[in-house]
């Protein structure tokens with residue numbers, strides 16, 4: 001049985017992950033509108049990945065006999081800047097999520113909740129990957145600069161991102 005304090009923090013994280021999905025979907029819509037179909041597709045796949053994150057927390061709450069409480073999700077921004085600025089915003093968001101995951105790990109440690117601590121290790125590793133991916137895109141876009149041909153190629157490459165595969169239940 002999970003403590004009320006941990007349960008409430010995990011429910012809050014479900015909402016944060018759903019907001020992440022909402023944010024990336026909004027970035028996708030903006031990029032699609034601007035004709036950047038590859039980045040739009042990449043953001044679409046990222047949205048699916050965030051839904052998997054939300055589901056993983058949700059399933060864990062149910063598994064521990066907790067009550068999953070879905071709360072209001074705030075509206076994401078609808079206008080973004082250049083592709084470089086979009087990925088910079090994505091990185092900033094991922095750094096925020098990493099901090100939240102670390103806070104959850106700290107709480108699990110404080111409460112001696114070993115099961116939740118173990119579950120969270122998947123997210124600790126996942127956040128390393130999430131930040132690295134956004135950083136890699138920023139590096140590429142810095143190299144591209146305002147070269148339209150290179151941007152066209154970059155956008156085309158992002159079209160190849162496959163759909164994420166949900167992790168096997170632990």
Ligand code: OFO
Nearest residue numbers: 017020053097130
């Ligand atoms: Fe992007 O990692 Fe979840 O929120």
